Amino acid sequence: MxxxxxxxxxxxxxxxxxxxxxSPKTETAIPPRQLKDILSSVTWFEYERGRLSQEACYERCAEEFKIEASVIAEAFKQARGSxxxxxxxxxxxxxxxxxxxxxxxxxxxxxxxxxxxxxxxxxxxxxxxxxxxxxxxxxxxxxxxxxxxxxxxxxxxxxxxxxxxxxxxxxxxxxxxxxxxxxxxxxxxxxxxxxxxxxxxGDPIRRGQEYLRGHAGKLESSTDNGLIFEENFTQLIIYELTQDRTLISLSECPRTWNFFRGEPLFSETFPDDVDTTSVALTVLQPDRALVNSVLDEMLEYVDADGIMQTYFDRSRPRMDPFVCVNVLSLFYENGRGHELPRTLDWVYEVLLHRAYHGGSRYYLSPDCFLFFMSRLLKRADDPAVQARLRPLFVERVNERVGAAGDSMDLAFRILAAASVGVQCPRDLERLTAGQCDDGGWDLCWFYVFGSTGVKAGNRGLTTALAVTAIQTAIGRPPSPSPSAASSSFRPSSPYxxxxxxxxxxxxxxxxxxxxxxxxxxxxxxxx
Structure with a gap:
């Protein structure tokens, strides 16, 4: 391609x-500073142009810098030998x-x-x-x-x-x-x-894929204080991006899903949540009857304003627009998006007023919100929803093109933009330039654990996002963009x-x- x-x-x-x-250091009588002055002299430049012989150069430098020619010859002999x-x-x-x-x-x-x-x-x-x-x-x-x-x-x-x-x-x-x-x-x-x-x-896609395969089954998340932990959410996103089940590790969750795969970080127990559940059911696509029964249960956690709450736990009333977008993706994919009209209204208001800037309770990146929105638009086949959301979404995506951001932000942005045909050449250049020597991309902070303020991320996620973004854009680091004048330039003597x-x-x-x-x-x- x-x-x-x-x-x-x-x-x-x-x-x-x-x-x-x-090394310019020498044990001769010529100090390093004076040696540097010789190398920066007009005489030396003429020598490097091939217009003076070595003997003539040394003799001129001897006269110019008041040093014996033999001392100069010995100094450069030693430098050359190093x-x-x-x-x-x-x-x-x-x-x-x-x-x-x-x-x-x-x-x-x-x-x-x-x-x-x-x-x-x-x-x-x-x-x-x-x-x-x-x-x-x-x-x-x-x-x-x-x-x-x-x-x-x-x-x-x-x-x-x-x-x-x-x-x-x-x-x-x-x-x-x-x-x-x-x-x-x-x-x-x-x-x-x-x-x-x-x-x-190098080939950024191949190198990124090699990184992912080389760390298959070990793409765990870590916090900003260095704690490595096991969770399901990031694994599911990696799977959606790569379609490679061998890369990830998941819990066995027969119905609703828990964010953590192992021990919770901040408490002995942690309730299942609608965010991880929505992504899991969207990505894994289990039996339709099971999905519908889970959707029925999720509807029980809509608050008085019609907004879907985050946890399957009424003692934890939390709301997050990023989470709501993922919930809507699941509902629309299963033909039931019309059952959450006020949640959709809120998501629209968040998009309209740019309330996703600065992140949310659980998510840090505005580009992540737009990426989640692109997933929703892909699944919402309701013409009225498309007519309402898509033009505003395109406008918001264009606003983000070229904005500051880390590698994860850039990848989210490129994928969101590509979903509506918007190109981000400079963002793509920056993303490709961020690839590490091992083929992966740096750890970037994906989410924050609510009121604790602890941030978490996953190099596997950043790498999977980057590889998919580059594949989608079909790009490499761009050359300087030539103007019409520079494009027409050719050397005066064609060969x-x-x-x-x-x-x-x-x-x-x-x-x-x-x-x-x-x-x-x-x-x-x-x-």
Missing amino acids: ASIHRRYTTLILDLGDVLFRW LRPNEEFIALIRDLRREMHGDLTVLALSNISLPDYEYIMSLSSDWTTVFDRVFPSALVGERKPHLGCYRKVISEMNLEPQTTVFVDDKLDNVASARSLGMHGIVFDNQANVFRQLRNIF KFLGISRPASPIRFGDLLRPWRKMSRSNLKSQ
Whole structure:
């Protein structure tokens, strides 16, 4: 199925301080600060552009910084000797290539002198094999952040900037890449960058499903004070979302349902509730006669205002609009929604006046209310109910598009919006970017235990919601949305991309070409 977003197909990486780690500290007479000044000098920039030899560069720096050329040479020899490939990053690139099934082009673009480039090429590592091309500044003839450096790569590789991700440890270099339409990532924290790259190039649906299957039967809820507990409600929602019974654990409830599956958290006993019961009977769809008998019993817990109460316990008079929506879903699915007219009126008033903002006694998310409303509209086949609720629901959904929220809020919102044909591209981008390294999504607070104020959530629920939302929207992280002008932009010198098998070492510019490169160039000329 086609993505509603442009798919990224190219990754450009810096080498120094990204794919290679090195320490600027040296035991020579050059202090670290002065070493940094040398690296930031015009002379050094010319050296990295390939316009000065190493000897000429060191001699100019010696004169400029009043240091012996031999001392400079020794300092950089030691610094060069400390360079080590970032094997974790190399392994990640291999993983991303596998996940993209050959559809990922990986390039390197680095400000590096020719001697330093020759040195890293000689290291006993197979780092070069993860790249399709390497662009050292000394052979490109320009360095980052100058735009000509990037445009050389774009033209040479016939790239679409909007499908390209650029990673560099310097913000200036990333800013230039972004200005040309690339998705820029500053390499400030390896774990954070790895997460971003997995979320951009990995398959979020597959990774999320793997997380759920890997935790099947163990997707338990937890409170904000770290207490893990067993309950039915979240399990039922996960089942509704995934249709995979092996993922969840449920109590054996022959008639009405209890929220808790194990021991209650705050008391020795806890009554069954209409919320869990409504979701269970909606999702599991037991015998119709049983369902109708439960509906008859539920009607006994409607208060004097015609509002359905939360518990099968008259000593606990509680009302919650979120709960009422789920009750109405069950009644309408069984053709009995007309028996709760005043409960429906109240839900309408809550939607009309946005009373769901800020949550309710038991639920925290306004987007959750809209998600529950989407379930109701799906089940209410009464034209009068649809005419009354649907236009207002669409209006309220549109109001939430782009609003703040955690991953669970975003997933609820995307699913609610999708039910009425509303797209949330930026919310989808944020949701996809929130995927964790293990494939799941973070724990988000789903509900609150009434007056206790204790919040609870479930990573399995957040993950099931996110996977279903992404599946429903058929989306991936979007590229920067191009304007008409940027969409029509093409490099001034068009190049036809010709498929070339990846060599054992990277392609290089200039006169110092590997023998295989010379062969490739001659082959290209003949085509």
